[in-house]
């Protein structure tokens with residue numbers, strides 16, 4: 001197991017020495033193992049976006065260390081271009097960053113900029129479009145700004161995937177999407193991880209998404225990492241999380257509710273499907289059928 005992202009005692013203050021000074025990170029420690037899906041959760045303003053902006057050198061460490069796949073982010077001679085080929089960043093509402101008139105050109109922008117030849121650019125664009133579920137022939141010549149919001153987000157993500165990064169970072173990937181499109185996005189993220197071995201770092205306020213996807217969770221509060229562990233470890237502490245203005249997935253809440261009413265159900269349930277099975281077991285209902293919801 002190789003650590004691909006290492007953050008040690010990272011501090012950051014916006015606009016230091018001015019009346020607008022804002023301390024956003026106060027000694028953050030995070031380790032991401034290659035090939036894992038790691039979620040960063042925390043209340044609004046806790047420093048999640050500030051932290052991930054270090055990962056592709058949009059922000060440099062003021063104090064502490066960030067090492068990404070051998071790149072030391074404190075190094076004045078850092079090869080930022082090479083780093084950004086390895087680390088793809090999908091910002092919240094990435095569709096706002098589209099700018100080319102045609103879909104194909106928007107996705108090709110990164111690979112062209114990195115100097116790949118025409119054949120290689122086309123191969124990467126086609127593959128990236130397939131990965132996000134956009135047919136190459138159907139969409140490559142569409143006008144970017146005639147697409148729906150969800151399609152635009154797919155184009156933006158394809159633009160990042162076309163660089164074939166080793167690490168992919170998503171800031172609130174399903175924010176503002178309808179439930180069907182959100183589910184499709186989560187499946188795509190899981191596929192990227194499972195089929196291509198991409199390491200994923202995910203910032204999310206959606207505990208259901210986090211519970212389904214993450215191998216490991218870090219909880220950031222007021223610029224500090226206060227908890228880390230597997231989803232079952234983190235979500236088995238609803239009291240601590242509530243103290244930080246965070247919640248557990250709804251399926252977990254139901255199981256805790258049943259336990260507080262004296263029912264002997266497992267409290268480490270994360271998904272609706274698991275909850276359904278456990279409720280059937282506890283109440284002696286016959287299994288089968290089911291909601292089909294995971």
Ligand SMILES: Nc1ncnc2c1ncn2[C@@H]1O[C@H](COP(=O)(O)OP(=O)(O)OP(=O)(O)O)[C@@H](O)[C@H]1O
Nearest residue numbers: 014022023024042043044045046047048049050051
């Ligand atoms: N460009 C900036 N200038 C000054 N202060 C900033 C800037 N960006 C963020 N901050 C402050 O730094 C703190 C951390 O912000 P950050 O955006 O990292 O939080 P977050 O955890 O991503 O929140 P959210 O969940 O709302 O996206 C906040 O107090 C915020 O007001």
Ligand SMILES: [Mg+2]
Nearest residue numbers: 048049050171
């Ligand atoms: Mg944020």
